[in-house]
Amino acid sequence: xxxxxxxxxxxxxxxxxxxxxxxxxxxxxxxxxxxxxxxxxxxxxxxxxxxxxxxxxxxxxxxxxxxxxxxxxxxxxxxxxxxxxxxxxxxxxxxxxxxxxxxxxxxxxxxxxxxxxxxxxxxxxxxxxxxxxxxxxxxxxxxxxxxxxxxxxxxxxxxxxxxxxxxxxxxxxxxxxxxxxxxxxxxxxxxxxxxxxxxxxxxxxxxxxxxxxxxxxxxxxxxxxxxxxxxxxxxxxxxxxxxxxxxxxxxxxxxxxxxxxxxxxxxxxxxxxxxxxxxxxxxxxx
Amino acid sequence: xxxxxxxxxxxxxxxxxxxxxxxxxxxxxxxxxxxxxxxxxxxxxxxxxxxxxxxxxxxxxxxxxxxxxxxxxxxxxxxxxxxxxxxxxxxxxxxxxxxxxxxxxxxxxxxxxxxxxxxxxxxxxxxxxxxxxxxxxxxxxxxxxxxxxxxxxxxxxxxxxxxxxxxxxxxxxxxxxxxxxxxxxxxxxxxxxxxxxxxxxxxxxx
Numbered sequence: 102x103x104x105x106x107x108x109x110x111x112x113x114x115x116x117x118x119x120x121x122x123x124x125x126x127x128x129x130x131x132x133x134x135x136x137x138x139x140x141x142x143x144x145x146x147x148x149x150x151x152x153x154x155x156x157x158x159x160x161x162x163x164x165x166x167x168x169x170x171x172x173x174x175x176x177x178x179x180x181x182x183x184x185x186x187x188x189x190x191x192x193x194x195x196x197x198x199x200x201x202x203x204x205x206x207x208x209x210x211x212x213x214x215x216x217x218x219x220x221x222x223x224x225x226x227x228x229x230x231x232x233x234x235x236x237x238x239x240x241x242x243x244x245x246x247x248x249x250x251x252x253x254x255x256x257x258x259x260x261x262x263x264x265x266x267x268x269x270x271x272x273x274x275x276x277x278x279x280x281x282x283x284x285x286x287x288x289x290x291x292x293x294x295x296x297x298x299x300x301x302x303x304x305x306x307x308x309x310x311x312x313x314x315x316x317x318x319x320x321x322x323x324x325x326x327x328x329x330x331x332x333x334x335x336x337x338x339x340x341x342x343x344x345x346x347x348x349x350x351x352x353x354x355x356x357x358x359x360x361x362x363x364x365x366x367x368x369x370x371x372x373x374x375x376x377x378x379x380x381x382x383x384x385x386x387x
Numbered sequence: 388x389x390x391x392x393x394x395x396x397x398x399x400x401x402x403x404x405x406x407x408x409x410x411x412x413x414x415x416x417x418x419x420x421x422x423x424x425x426x427x428x429x430x431x432x433x434x435x436x437x438x439x440x441x442x443x444x445x446x447x448x449x450x451x452x453x454x455x456x457x458x459x460x461x462x463x464x465x466x467x468x469x470x471x472x473x474x475x476x477x478x479x480x481x482x483x484x485x486x487x488x489x490x491x492x493x494x495x496x497x498x499x500x501x502x503x504x505x506x507x508x509x510x511x512x513x514x515x516x517x518x519x520x521x522x523x524x525x526x527x528x529x530x531x532x533x534x535x536x537x538x539x540x541x542x543x544x545x546x547x548x549x550x551x552x553x554x555x556x557x558x559x560x561x562x563x564x565x566x567x568x569x570x571x572x573x574x575x576x577x578x579x580x581x582x583x584x585x586x587x588x589x590x591x592x593x
Binding site: 102103104157160161162163164165166167170171173174175176177179180181182183186231234235236237238380381382383 | 447456459460462463465478480481482483484485488489490491492493494501502503504555556559
């Protein structure tokens with residue numbers, strides 16, 4: 102009720118940026134042909150997360166008006182938001198180091214990759230935990246499924262963003278970077294399964310949770326949920342992927358379409374979760 | 388929350404509340420609140436079916452929970468327990484992230500013109516001078532009873548000793564300091580209308 106589209110956008114950008122950076126690391130470790138993906142991921146990571154953070158700062162009006170107050174952000178180590186500030190700071194520093202090293206063509210130690218992947222995982226998972234600890238909204242109140250859902254969606258969105266950037270900016274790279282094909286193919290199915298679990302848990306939690314789920318499935322948010330989250334983000338990419346497999350390397354435009362659809366789906370997922378959640382303080386009628 | 392010398396609490400006798408909104412106006416005048424901001428409000432709806440219909444009036448305000456979710460989520464410690472255990476806001480630390488507002492199960496918080504989050508203080512500036520909170524002092528039916536639970540002779544201690552009361556969202560285990568007499572009966576009744584949220588946002592559904 103207080104958080105809106107700015108926060109949903111931030112959750113999406115933070116997840117997508119983390120996913121994009123992780124994709125670049127994976128491309129780096131695969132060595133051959135990864136250069137366009139690497140460049141895309143190193144730029145997208147810090148830029149997307151940075152834009153997300155700017156959105157947060159603008160949304161936090163009192164801090165925007167009195168910027169020195171942002172230094173208090175690490176006062177309460179019990180707050181998930183404080184964890185987030187620390188995790189995102191680490192992410193921004195590491196991803197910036199990779200970007201600079203890439204631009205200067207310097208080689209970074211391979212051991213740093215694991216720390217980077219941990220920062221990516223932390224960033225994407227944190228966006229779920231931030232909402233997951235809030236008991237007021239039954240749709241959010243799940244500290245396992247929601248972070249997992251956001252991590253899976255962030256991975257898919259990061260892959261798609263890197264693939265899109267690489268397709269648009271270089272002639273050689275087509276579509277999504279392949280680093281762990283089986284897992285990447287599984288992503289939309291995993292995301293769908295987690296989404297179903299989240300909705301079931303929420304619907305079983307009581308009247309308010311059920312009303313929130315109904316808002317998504319058959320209420321005000323149903324068009325966004327079915328068309329954008331399910332249609333664009335989950336169903337269409339699976340079909341396009343099957344088509345791409347047959348089309349081989351003539352399919353740049355198809356790949357671009359698939360990537361854009363995944364990104365739309367990922368953004369809409371965050372919007373649906375943030376906006377459709379109803380608070381328990383509001384009696385539900387009907 | 389640590390044990391404090393005072394333990395302020397409020398009891399609301401729902402049978403006595405007529406939904407007149409004197410408490411709401413007194414609060415708004417006391418704290419000079421903007422038109423769309425409320426530290427307390429009354430939610431009203433109709434119960435039962437013809438000819439046995441009644442009007443439900445449920446005053447809401449900050450519950451000053453002992454185990455307040457808003458305090459634990461606040462990243463800057465702008466929301467904290469004061470020396471009397473009251474959930475308070477230090478505006479000079481608030482960045483306006485609204486995490487507290489989302490975490491509050493009662494959704495009592497609002498954002499001021501400067502972007503900082505505000506809420507009911509149990510009229511700290513009045514009670515520290517021995518006055519009652521504005522909403523309590525102005526209730527014409529005495530449906531709001533206030534005092535110190537650590538003083539067994541306080542009005543609220545005596546009321547709670549003599550009446551069975553409930554709290555909102557007991558399932559959360561957050562130890563509210565606002566007790567309602569007659570809440571279970573109210574919530575058990577069949578609802579026959581939409582809820583009027585006392586002029587707050589959320590009126591139209593979401």
